[in-house]
Amino acid sequence: MQEYYLNSEKKICLMALSEFKELEGAYPHKRNLFRSMNPVQYCKAESYGDCLFGTMKIPRALKGRVTYIVFGFYLRGEELLLIEDGSFLKTCLGRLEKIIPTECSMHQFLVMIFEMLIEDDVIYLQQQEEKLASIEEELLKKIPEHFYEIILQYRKRFSAYHAYYEQLVNLADAMQSDFGQILTDKERSLWQLYANRVERLHDHVELLREYLVQIRELYQSLIDVQQNKVMSILTVVTTIFLPLTLIAGWYGMNFPNMPEFGWKYAYPVVIVVSICIIAGEIIYFKKKKML
Numbered sequence: 001m002q003e004y005y006l007n008s009e010k011k012i013c014l015m016a017l018s019e020f021k022e023l024e025g026a027y028p029h030k031r032n033l034f035r036s037m038n039p040v041q042y043c044k045a046e047s048y049g050d051c052l053f054g055t056m057k058i059p060r061a062l063k064g065r066v067t068y069i070v071f072g073f074y075l076r077g078e079e080l081l082l083i084e085d086g087s088f089l090k091t092c093l094g095r096l097e098k099i100i101p102t103e104c105s106m107h108q109f110l111v112m113i114f115e116m117l118i119e120d121d122v123i124y125l126q127q128q129e130e131k132l133a134s135i136e137e138e139l140l141k142k143i144p145e146h147f148y149e150i151i152l153q154y155r156k157r158f159s160a161y162h163a164y165y166e167q168l169v170n171l172a173d174a175m176q177s178d179f180g181q182i183l184t185d186k187e188r189s190l191w192q193l194y195a196n197r198v199e200r201l202h203d204h205v206e207l208l209r210e211y212l213v214q215i216r217e218l219y220q221s222l223i224d225v226q227q228n229k230v231m232s233i234l235t236v237v238t239t240i241f242l243p244l245t246l247i248a249g250w251y252g253m254n255f256p257n258m259p260e261f262g263w264k265y266a267y268p269v270v271i272v273v274s275i276c277i278i279a280g281e282i283i284y285f286k287k288k289k290m291l
Helices: 017-021 030-036 088-096 106-118 121-141 147-176 185-250 266-287
Strands: 002-005 011-015 044-047 052-062 065-076 079-083
Touching: 011 017, 011 088, 017 030, 017 065, 017 079, 030 052, 030 065, 044 147, 052 147, 065 088, 065 106, 065 147, 079 106, 088 106, 106 147, 106 185, 121 147, 121 185, 147 185, 185 266
Parallel strands: 011 079
Antiparallel strands: 002 011, 044 052, 052 065, 065 079
16 A cells, blocks of 8 residues: 655545455445445545545557456545546546645546546547548558457547547536535636636547548448459450350351351351451440449
């Protein structure tokens, strides 16, 4: 367990989940928080009048896969407990320790932590938008072989962030409404600013999801155009050789009274006629821009 002090009265404790389970003292509803963290399902906050606690599940995209950072928080009076088995919060507290004012309340400090969780998300979403634009440009040049695998990775990523921001909006709204009786006007306004920022991120992810759908539709259109070209070529080839098939079938009947069989120039004439037919069809198809 690590302890940080904003001043002589305000204390922040960073601990592992096992340490929180063995924690002694009057911590109402501690079991509820412990159950919520086994495992953490989503971001939420709950208030019971004498305490406030919640869980956080933060998506992070690494090498095409979505992983999650999870932690819990428990606020009672001027004491804030942060529960995590990793090192993410330790890094955050190290950064905040240098800039946090001593007159900061616990709710203000909690907002600062939540703000730190999303401070780089705008840049990340802009990078994702640029990558989608690159995929669209490459798609117009050449259809990739594993397009649907790439799209599936982006869809999973955006779905995770979409749900995450929606949960944060609900959490911030709950802080302002249900828990409003324990917040000052300044703290409530900070939560409102946080909610507005998360809503903008949520809208940005929504636009990226729509952009992804448009790219998938473009891919399907290009595939349809390519298939139509192939079918058009096959149709033209079949049409070109159809008269030759008729000629071959006609003179393959071998009836004894067919006069062409007794004519010594019949074979070269059939060859010339076949060539003329093919040439005439090619000229016709070119005029109709089918070749």
